[in-house]
Amino acid sequence: MTLVLLLDRCPDQLAADMRREYGLGVYDLGPSETAALAANLPAGSLVWQTLDTPRAWTFDQYLAVLRIEQMNQWIWANGDPKKRGPQPRPLPRPGQPYATPEATGPAMEAGPENPEPDGNTIRRTRTIKAVGMSVEQLDRFMSQRFTTVNRVENRPQTGQPNRGRRNNGL
Structure with missing residues (x-):
């Protein structure tokens, strides 16, 4: 990715990522240093999410x-x-x-x-x-309290024989 492409497609996201990750503005350094830092933004950065690249997720x-x-x-x-x-x-x-x-x-x-x-x-x-x-x-x-739900065996429908199943009185 070139710095020009990033500045064209996602300038706001690049500025936010540069400030969040490096504490710098996009124009605080020279173009080559800014391009190197932008190309090495961590996975999950706004730039990668905007460009929909595999690095969009952590x-x-x-x-x-x-x-x-x-x-x-x-x-x-x-x-x-x-x-x-x-x-x-x-x-x-x-x-x-x-x-x-x-x-x-x-x-x-x-x-x-x-x-x-x-x-x-x-x-x-x-x-x-x-x-x-x-x-x-x-x-x-x-942190919620979870409860265990016991599974109930399906009962045969009315009028159908109970084939091989034990009658539990249900």
């Missing part, structure tokens, strides 16, 4: 998205193979073009079930949405 943000994708994969893999639907798609990352639903298949969000031509229903895969939050918001969330 290492921690990439790890968080990886954990979300792994959880989505785990939820999908532990679902009933006959009902779980297609494998979840990866979440978009900076510097990568966003995939269109036509190119990658149906969306993976939980939603209404769609009937197939033979009358069966297609169940959609549950996914976890990425939510940005500050450290304070994360601390507040993690």
Whole structure:
């Protein structure tokens, strides 16, 4: 990246990053020194976010998205193979073009079930949405009291025989 390009596309972000990271204004140094400092701004800087480069995210943000994708994969893999639907798609990352639903298949969000031509229903895969939050918001969330919810076995519908299931009196 050249200094001219940065000054053209994101002058305000460059000025804010230079002041925040180095305590300098954009015009405090000579052009070559300013260009060297601008090119070495850390990952997650406003400049990289504006230019939508892979350096727009910090290492921690990439790890968080990886954990979300792994959880989505785990939820999908532990679902009933006959009902779980297609494998979840990866979440978009900076510097990568966003995939269109036509190119990658149906969306993976939980939603209404769609009937197939033979009358069966297609169940959609549950996914976890990425939510940005500050450290304070994360601390507040993690300090909540969480309770464990016990899973209840599905009961057979009325009129259907109880095939091989134990009758628990439910």
